[in-house]
Amino acid sequence: MTGVETAGAAVSVDEAVAAARAAFRTGATRAERSRWLEALAASLEADRDELVALAARETHLAETRLTGEVARTAAQLRFFGAVVREGAYLEAVVESPDPGSIPPRPDLRRMLRPLGPVAVYTASNFPFAFSVLGNDTASALAAGCPVVVKAHPGHPELSRRTAALAAQALPPGWLTLVEGMEAGRELVQHSGVAAAGFTGSERGGRALFDLAAGRPQPIPFYGELGSINPVVVTASAAAERAEAIGAGLVASFTRDAGQYCTKPGLVFVPRGGGIEDAARAALASAPASRQLTEGMTAAFRTGLGRYSDSPGAEVVTEPIAESDASAPSLVLVDADEFLREPAVYLAECFGPVSVLVRYSDPELETLLDALEPSLTGTIHRGSAEDVTALAGRLGGRVGRLLFDGWPTGVAIGWAQHHGGSWPATTASVHTSVGATAIRRWLTPIAYQDAPADVLPAELRDGNPLGIPRRDA
Known part of the structure; x- marks a missing residue:
């Protein structure tokens, strides 16, 4: 033996x-x-x-x-x-x-x-x-x-x-x-x-x-x-670096066909803050990629279909030539639509897609209350912006709280925590x-x-x- x-x-x-x-x-x-x-x-x-x-x-x-x-x-x-x-x-x-x-x-x-x-x-x-x-x-x-x-x-x-x-x-x-x-x-x-x-x-x-x-x-x-790893972009952050945030988001959720447990799958962006336009622009040059198995490819397409079936959501997908590849996609939705059917947008879709929820400041607290626990949460803030209260609300729902970065990539160390409450x-x-x-x-x-x-x-x-x- x-x-x-x-x-x-x-x-x-x-x-x-x-x-x-x-x-x-x-x-x-x-x-x-x-x-x-x-x-x-x-x-x-x-x-x-x-x-x-x-x-x-x-x-x-x-x-x-x-x-x-x-x-x-x-x-x-x-x-x-x-x-x-x-x-x-x-x-x-x-x-x-x-x-x-x-x-x-x-x-x-x-x-x-x-x-x-x-x-x-x-x-x-x-x-x-x-x-x-x-x-x-x-x-x-x-x-x-x-x-x-x-x-x-x-x-x-x-x-x-x-x-x-x-x-x-x-x-x-x-x-x-x-x-x-x-x-x-x-x-x-x-x-x-x-x-x-x-x-x-x-x-x-x-x-x-x-x-x-x-x-x-x-x-x-x-x-x-499962984990959707929510991201909050403040209005100050959007005003300072919308293009960089939009490009960084697309690079993160399309990395290796979006097959990361820490993929940023749900992003709250200030309405009219420029993040949406920057992400759309970055998506146009994001590559299509094959997923690990045929079953995962089918599940990803089913997940995209759920978004498409939601009348208040816009699914942005660049056309691709390869029939067996998965095209990177953005799902764009307003805060009121997200709150009408939160289960649709809180379900993890394993693959190269992220949901952008447009919000105004009075709506953000209600949006955060709808979240389920995740492995990570991220805050993009303006320079010198005080996000203590926001960090307290989001930090109570995640195992790792990041600032001004992206959650894909988990360092090995004594202080690392890669966990969270159910369903993470x-x-x-x-x-x-x-x-x-x-x-x-x-x-x-x-x-x-x-x-x-x-x-x-x-x-x-x-x-x-x-x-x-x-x-x-």
Whole structure:
């Protein structure tokens, strides 16, 4: 048992989970896990050209974009290697006995420990960064959790090749690949799986979330789902730089066929402020592009049809020659029409389209009240403009609040938060990017009056491993 799919021999869910459980029982030190993550990053880089060519054939994404994504994925792996070496993620606390406290306090020592084997459901739109060795896998391995990866059908050969590379860098059972829709359902219900991570559609994520919650012993399900990522352009910002904002918007929502979870899908622009004209002009030179799968292409066209069927909306689409490509589009609508049918415009349309809602200042507060939570929100403001109140209103509905930029592109770091309330994610207190993504795969344990030889090294007297720790 190698723990991955080998040529001609698909591993069953039972076999994959059994291998992961065996690996978890054996365990691995923080130093070992850090070295594995470094080795995985090096393996990706060494085989970059082959992997990129394979990904380009399966996904229609440009090789330049994919090459950059390999670099990001290697950086994520190394980043989590550093996180696990540093040790602050353990949240270690040592409290000495205090018989004078009320009630008396015994010797208490607390830290986070790994949950157990986890399931990772890979994304279609990031065949490296949110796939077999993507952010969920990297953070889970860093936490000490073996991973069973459910491959995405949009890039099966790439998934198998990446898993084979992982098998060369990891001991058996630490990463296993399974395929197929039925395997995906079986995996989240398997009694040996302790948690699951998912990046994909709201419908698919909700189905798996319900299965995870309906188990005899429910497990955490960390799903990143739909997001429209609202943008507010103030009148002052429009007066100062309408052309730049309009061009930047089109560049952001058409990037890689609009297949980003952080695509700005809903933009509130001041009526008559020039943003609409600038966006129309930029749209004329925006390229058509193929989407990842035929199903996504069909869903995008259905979504555009919903806008076209709304009598108060104008859909602006540049003509294209390629029948299998998706044309970038703008949907233009007044605030009163948006408020008449908000569900039409709040539904995510995955692809190169953005909805521009024309507003006057008295209407903006009502428009913001209609929003559902999203991964990101953005404010474009005038120079020296005070947007404190606006930031408070929009910030209450998003996981990341940006100013004077665009949300596509999620940096890796300790301060990053890539999350939000439903329907953006299933667990608003967690992130799927950044150092604290590791927290999803950990659970606390407190030791009371424990003998020294029982304690993990991270909690022993003198802090022998030198990790960041609170001692009281």
